[in-house]
Amino acid sequence: MVPGPGLRLAAATGRRxxxxxxxxxxxxxxREIRSFDPxxxxxxxxxxxxxxLAGTGGVVSGCSSANVLRVPLAAAxxxxxxxLAPAILHGLLPAQPAARKDSLDxxxxxxxxxxxxxxxxxxxxxxxxxxxxxxxxxxxxxxxxWKPLHEATVAEIDAFLHNWRQSSVGRxxxxxxxxxxxxxxxxxxxxANYRQSGYPGPPSWPAGKSAMREA
Amino acid sequence: xxxAHHHVVDGTRLQTDQRLEADVLIVGxxxxxxxxxxxxxxxxxRVIMLETGPLQLGRDFNMQEQRxxxxxxxxxxxxxxxxxxxxxxxxxAVGGGTTVNWTTSLRTPDQTLGYWVNRFGLAExxxxxxxxxxxxxxxxxxxxxxxxxxxxxxxxxxxxCARLGLQWAVIPRNVSGCANLGYCGMGCPLDAKxxxxxxxxxxxxxxxxxxxxxxxxxxxxxxxxxxxxxxxQALDAKSINPTGVTLRIRATHYxxxxxxxxSPALLMRSHAPDPYRxxxxxxxxxxxxxxxxxxxxxxxxxxGAPQSIYSDHYQWPDGAEGPAGFKLEVPPIHPGLAAGIFxxxxxxxxxxxQDLPRLNIxxxxxxxxxxxxxxxxxxxxxxxxxGILDYPLNDHLWDGxxxxxxxxxxxxxxxxxxxxxxxxxxxxxxxxLAGIRAQIDRLPLAPYQAALFSxxxxxxxxMGANPRASVIAASGRHHQLENLTVVDGSVFPTSVGANPQxxxxxxxxxxxxxxxxxxKSGALPDMP
Ligand SMILES: Cc1cc2nc3c(=O)[nH]c(=O)nc-3n(C[C@H](O)[C@H](O)[C@H](O)COP(=O)(O)OP(=O)(O)OC[C@H]3O[C@@H](n4cnc5c(N)ncnc54)[C@H](O)[C@@H]3O)c2cc1C
Ligand code: SF4
Numbered sequence: 001m002v003p004g005p006g007l008r009l010a011a012a013t014g015r016r017x018x019x020x021x022x023x024x025x026x027x028x029x030x031r032e033i034r035s036f037d038p039x040x041x042x043x044x045x046x047x048x049x050x051x052x053l054a055g056t057g058g059v060v061s062g063c064s065s066a067n068v069l070r071v072p073l074a075a076a077x078x079x080x081x082x083x084l085a086p087a088i089l090h091g092l093l094p095a096q097p098a099a100r101k102d103s104l105d106x107x108x109x110x111x112x113x114x115x116x117x118x119x120x121x122x123x124x125x126x127x128x129x130x131x132x133x134x135x136x137x138x139x140x141x142x143x144x145x146w147k148p149l150h151e152a153t154v155a156e157i158d159a160f161l162h163n164w165r166q167s168s169v170g171r172x173x174x175x176x177x178x179x180x181x182x183x184x185x186x187x188x189x190x191x192a193n194y195r196q197s198g199y200p201g202p203p204s205w206p207a208g209k210s211a212m213r214e215a
Numbered sequence: 216x217x218x219a220h221h222h223v224v225d226g227t228r229l230q231t232d233q234r235l236e237a238d239v240l241i242v243g244x245x246x247x248x249x250x251x252x253x254x255x256x257x258x259x260x261r262v263i264m265l266e267t268g269p270l271q272l273g274r275d276f277n278m279q280e281q282r283x284x285x286x287x288x289x290x291x292x293x294x295x296x297x298x299x300x301x302x303x304x305x306x307x308a309v310g311g312g313t314t315v316n317w318t319t320s321l322r323t324p325d326q327t328l329g330y331w332v333n334r335f336g337l338a339e340x341x342x343x344x345x346x347x348x349x350x351x352x353x354x355x356x357x358x359x360x361x362x363x364x365x366x367x368x369x370x371x372x373x374x375x376c377a378r379l380g381l382q383w384a385v386i387p388r389n390v391s392g393c394a395n396l397g398y399c400g401m402g403c404p405l406d407a408k409x410x411x412x413x414x415x416x417x418x419x420x421x422x423x424x425x426x427x428x429x430x431x432x433x434x435x436x437x438x439x440x441x442x443x444x445x446x447x448q449a450l451d452a453k454s455i456n457p458t459g460v461t462l463r464i465r466a467t468h469y470x471x472x473x474x475x476x477x478s479p480a481l482l483m484r485s486h487a488p489d490p491y492r493x494x495x496x497x498x499x500x501x502x503x504x505x506x507x508x509x510x511x512x513x514x515x516x517x518x519g520a521p522q523s524i525y526s527d528h529y530q531w532p533d534g535a536e537g538p539a540g541f542k543l544e545v546p547p548i549h550p551g552l553a554a555g556i557f558x559x560x561x562x563x564x565x566x567x568x569q570d571l572p573r574l575n576i577x578x579x580x581x582x583x584x585x586x587x588x589x590x591x592x593x594x595x596x597x598x599x600x601x602g603i604l605d606y607p608l609n610d611h612l613w614d615g616x617x618x619x620x621x622x623x624x625x626x627x628x629x630x631x632x633x634x635x636x637x638x639x640x641x642x643x644x645x646x647x648l649a650g651i652r653a654q655i656d657r658l659p660l661a662p663y664q665a666a667l668f669s670x671x672x673x674x675x676x677x678m679g680a681n682p683r684a685s686v687i688a689a690s691g692r693h694h695q696l697e698n699l700t701v702v703d704g705s706v707f708p709t710s711v712g713a714n715p716q717x718x719x720x721x722x723x724x725x726x727x728x729x730x731x732x733x734x735k736s737g738a739l740p741d742m743p
Contacts (some may be wrong), residue, residue, distance in 0.1 A: 117291025189551030204279035
């Protein structure tokens with residue numbers, strides 16, 4: 001469904017309203033994270049605040065509950081990351097479709113390994129962020145995109161990432177840092193992509209062993 | 216080297232609950248725990264070591280970032296403070312931080328020790344009294360000023376400082392037979408780095424100590440002023456979730472060396488006495504800001520000893536107190552780490568990264584905890600009972616960050632940089648010093664925007680003469696628990712003001728030697 005002009009206006013004001021609300025929430029959020037009570041912590045963890053505002057807390061935390069947390073990356077999460085990758089890694093992914101798919105598969109496998117190293121608390125925060133981007137109302141509140149991510153163009157995704165980066169609302173900067181770091185760090189650390197940064201790779205093995213050693 | 220005849224147990228493989236006994240139980244095998252383990256075992260005491268992380272040896276280290284971060288770092292190197300304002304690198308494998316650190320081995324500055332003596336009543340740790348312990352550690356870990364020319368990344372710091380007439384010095388490193396590869400942060404593939412993994416831990420095992428890996432100390436059972444037992448959890452292959460198997464270990468003495476988040480967290484979870492509410496407070500981490508420069512010729516910052524030059528020119532501007540001082544160093548520049556420091560996306564990211572071979576990065580490590588305006592952070596327990604560091608960012612800190620960006624940019628241009636940029640989401644490379652100065656003054660100083668990180672966790676179980684203001688005494692002994700001693704980076708009452716490993720080695724040796732003399736008179740004749 002494409003938002004009509006009315007909805008677009010609502011989106012614009014909604015975003016501003018949301019930005020204000022987020023400001024208040026982020027203060028509280030820090031306190032919540034410290035609190036010992038798991039019930040309370042569920043409430044406003046990071047961007048789940050968006051879900052809560054939209055009255056969808058149940059749905060979103062439902063997606064990010066125990067079963068999701070147990071797998072490295074759930075199918076819906078992989079889908080979201082796959083949609084973000086072409087914008088975050090603009091100009092870096094191969095253009096040829098088969099090569100592009102292989103390289104995205106390799107990236108997602110690496111991301112999945114990273115995610116499996118997270119503690120359950122960090123894993124839960126990431127799950128919430130990805131769920132919020134997957135779920136229409138929260139996505140709309142966070143990014144202004146009503147349509148599903150797979151229908152969004154690279155330019156549209158790039159635009160909301162820009163907004164997140166430049167936002168004066170800390171939580172958006174944090175969401176930006178979290179997602180770009182997860183994808184970019186894993187991308188450039190993959191041997192297949194070394195040449196994009198001009199990194200020659202580690203010294204060849206076992207040549208390093210015989211290399212000159214200090215006296 | 217850790218060998219087949221050593222007693223090493225992998226918690227992941229344990230099928231049944233265990234009951235164990237020891238003279239001394241050590242939690243954590245990093246800088247503090249490693250040094251203590253060898254001395255205790257050598258004195259003839261029965262020692263058990265517990266380590267959350269896995270055992271990974273030199274032959275497992277293949278110089279690939281992803282593999283190293285996932286296996287050797289807490290949270291796959293995605294750890295951060297509670298509000299994510301500061302990214303944290305923390306080693307989590309046998310050897311702790313020493314397995315992945317950058318080998319910089321500096322003594323605690325005299326100014327820091329003087330401050331501890333005066334402010335915290337710690338006459339025992341004056342520069343004079345500690346000197347023999349530094350001497351000992353420098354011998355044990357073959358610490359010497361790096362004799363090979365710095366790599367080009369470090370040379371930017373050296374030549375920039377030299378041109379501006381600023382102080383700089385060569386860094387001593389704990390290596391033996393180092394091939395100058397530059398992969399210390401991914402585990403040294405040549406076993407050249409004298410980490411705990413190749414020195415004291417095999418040493419302790421050789422003297423008969425036992426090591427339990429992928430095993431997390433969870434709770435101390437405390438009765439009045441004594442620890443009666445420790446309950447530990449066996450962990451899954453990722454060293455994250457408990458398998459359900461538990462270990463109950465009784466010891467005469469308990470030594471905490473889980474590092475500056477997890478030693479306080481273990482005490483908090485165990486409801487250890489804390490009558491003056493000081494436990495976990497005053498936690499420090501040398502908040503570190505970055506400045507990136509594009510140099511005219513190749514820097515190849517991924518190769519060569521990662522840190523070989525530092526500058527303390529800005530470290531003590533007004534003595535110990537007052538505006539934050541900072542130490543200048545450089546990081547190794549590998550592509551994954553660099554992409555994280557840029558923190559960008561799209562074209563800007565691709566453009567920033569495409570010139571990696573010409574990239575130089577300077578670091579400013581802020582000396583926190585010396586001024587009233589720099590109270591540090593606080594360790595807290597999360598919902599699942601695990602420790603987390605809450606570290607609020609304030610104006611005192613931001614003022615230091617801004618001054619550090621100016622200082623770093625000036626040095627980079629003096630060294631011939633074509634363009635410089637502060638590590639900030641809104642940063643842009645600028646080709647003139649005037650331009651970059653204007654940019655630095657304009658950039659908003661806010662969490663997440665400014666890139667801040669730390670690889671130095673300190674404090675939280677601070678030493679002091681006054682039990683109202685400290686957790687442990689100068690002897691390392693807990694003020695309220697008679698058979699519990701702390702020997703890791705958490706003992707420092709402020710940040711160190713230098714990379715902490717050598718300070719931790721020296722304090723752990725000093726504290727452990729005292730403990731051995733108490734538990735077993737006459738042992739360890741070779742110690743100072
Ligand atoms: C990438 C990096 C580079 C660095 N570079 C330098 C450098 O060049 N020079 C320098 O001086 N310092 C450096 N440091 C810092 C230095 O390594 C640390 O300050 C030092 O290792 C801290 O020693 P520690 O004994 O306090 O704790 P750690 O070395 O962190 O060891 C604590 C160990 O205890 C384990 N543990 C924690 N909780 C438990 C528990 N409940 N049960 C069982 N085990 C537990 C942890 O898994 C860990 O292995 C660096 C650190 C990093 C991460
Ligand atoms: S620089 Fe030296 S100590 Fe570091 S990884 Fe290379 S050989 Fe090992």
